[in-house]
Amino acid sequence: MRTLVKHAHRSESEVDNILIQGWVRTRRDSKSFSFLEINDGSCLKGIQVIVDAGIPGSEQIALMATGASVEVNGRLVASQGKGQKWEIQATEVKLVGAADETYPLQKKGHTPEFLRSIAHLRPRSNLYGSVFRTRSKLAYAVHQFFQERDFVYVHTPIITASDCEGAGEMFRVTTLPQGKDGDPASDFFGKSAYLTVSGQLEGETFACALSNIYTFGPTFRAENSHTARHASEFWMIEPEMAFCNLEADMDLAEENVKFLCKYVLEECADDLELFGKFVDKQLHERLQFVVERPFQRFTYAEAVEILLKSGKKFEYEVVHGHNLQSEHERYLTEEHCKCPVTVYNYPKAIKPFYMRVNDDDATVAAMDVLVPGIGEIVGGSQREERLDVLKANMAKHELDEEAYWWYLDLRRYGSVPHAGYGMGFERMLMFVTGVHNIRDVIPFARTPGNAEF
RNA sequence: UCCGGCAUAGCUCAGCGGUAGAGCGGGUGACUGUUAAUCACUAGGUCGUAGGUUCGAAUCCUACUGCCGGAGCCA
The missing domain is CATH 2.40.50.140 (Nucleic acid-binding proteins)
Structure with missing residues (x-):
């Protein structure tokens, strides 16, 4: 044997x-x-x-x-x-x-760029073997975290007709002949269909029945993004909790990040040692720090104040009411706090329709968890549970109420305060391995212009 | 989509106007309880593609393609 x-x-x-x-x-x-x-x-x-x-x-x-x-x-x-x-x-x-002398993997180190061109062989290299063993462990840890807390795993659809507005461009799914746009009514589903950008809206329906649920599956964004942290196909974890407000949502998100870091520290020691040696010398120290120390937490308004008082020259000016730029988020988590940061209560004008409007009528109960080196790793909110307020928000965002009839029904029948978040699985994996490029933590990465293998 | 950088041997790179180089990897041989072994020999390239400037272009210019980094969008 x-x-x-x-x-x-x-x-x-x-x-x-x-x-x-x-x-x-x-x-x-x-x-x-x-x-x-x-x-x-x-x-x-x-x-x-x-x-x-x-x-x-x-x-x-x-x-x-x-x-x-x-x-x-x-x-x-x-x-x-x-x-x-x-x-x-x-x-x-x-x-x-046998493998003849054309076998492309040498005993010496290769660049990640070269290894991406032989993605079918790169898991045989030390680094990628370690990355994908860690990926498996991390996925298992995700389930353990939620199952231990009585969350129910829900498989939300991959093909969907609903647009989780604000989440990004969608891939169209169609059986209509190529080159012809055609009438969506004559298409396979009798309407325009897409690959999901988020299971959140469907997740909410199950939270409003099973109380605490999570999804964990593939997600698709047709954005023409060329960065080290965006992919067209990635995995996302989306818990949703009924009878839950923003504060409990933030608590869970922070606990979640800590749990995953701790799990990897304990279960992937050998692989982590390799990452520490070849990818990120401070990795172990940083993970240890994340596990042991509380996250910093402040409101969007406080964050803006910190940025304005920093005296730091940013490429993009810090303006109250504008979105925080990547460089702003990086300053907060990497320089000002030097630890993960949760920013909450964002201006409602810059956030999607489903987020709950706060009493000040100016901000929404949204939150982002920012980590050093990666930036946004979690984004979430308390959802708007009041039918009239939700309808008003949809009108402001020029959304068709009829398309969201079932989503609105949740507010018509036994509506409850509820909240959830989305965590990028690959971003989490990048954070725990120190690997800088999302294309190197996905077995076969899909990015604009690239679907080889 | 915008800004910037890069493209020379299988891989990593040097050469930056005058006959294509190194290290690693490969092959052959020697040697050794070795461990990214060591030593010797050896094969291997239309210098990304297409134009242009020049007596002469890997080298200078233009366009295109690909890749990388940053921005936006976000997970």
Whole structure:
């Protein structure tokens, strides 16, 4: 039976018969034997195999080059060399699939740009293997966080006809012939349909039935964005809570960020060490800091005051009532507080129709969690639960009430104060790995002009 | 979409007006309980594409394409 390399490394004692299957990372030949380093992706470290000349399969050793897949039978024994506790003294090796000299991954480091061009092979590199193992752990942690708190996981639709206004441009879904716009009424769904930009509106309906829910799934934005933190297809986590106000919403968001950081610190130590060495030297320290210290929290108005008093020269002027620019958010979280920051109560003019209007009638109960290096990682709000106020907001945003009839029904029948937020899964992953580009934390990233693989 | 930068060997880059270079990787050989091994030899390039300037262009100019970074939009 196959043993994963990860388990071989953790062995308490020698093992007489062990089978390892994986890919050759490197081979070093000696006169009478060879060292093979085998990696199977179960952990960062490969396992060293000693192949004596003459054992069954050793005649193929020359073909067991970097990239080849092999099967090794042997004894797990204490290593004579430095750098590993255990190694395998092979009794038999088998070349499963050769890789010739055109195999593009070298033993040395490659640039992320080059590795993106071979996205089908890059998970075989140390860094990307670590990133995608961490991605899996982080996804699991998301579920654990919400399940432990009695949230119900809801699968909101990927194809939708509702536009969560303010969330961005949408991809059209159609079966109409190419090149013809046609009448939406004659299209597959009898109306214009799109890939979802947010499950929030549908999420609200379930929160108003099951109390606390979350969604976790793919989201699509057709924005022509060319930045290190935007992708056309990404995963988003969207909790929604009934009988909940903005303050509890912010509390949960902060707890959520802390939980995920803590989980990764505990469960992905080896991979984090690699990120700390090659990607971001301060990573461990920063995650530790986030877990231990409370987030700073202030209103939009206070944030603007801080920015105005900072004496800092910004490219874009800080103006009351205007959106905070990226550079402003960065100053708040990276320089002024040097920790995650939650900004809340934004001017209502710059926020979408569904956010709850505060008593001052000037601001809405919206909040953003900003983290150093990434910027906005969470955006959320308390939702407008008062039918008349919501209708007035929709009128101001020039939205058609009829298209949102079911959304308005939530306010007609047993309306409750409720709140939620959206957390960008990849942005969270960037934050915990220190990886700077969103294209390097998605297995096959979709960005404008790029859908290879 | 806007602003800026880059494009030379499989990879990372040097060369910046006068006959295409290095390191790594590959191949061959030697050597060694090695671990991004070491040493020697060796193969490998229409210098992103198309124009232009010049006696002569990888090098200067223009356009295009691609990539990267920043902005906006946001997660």
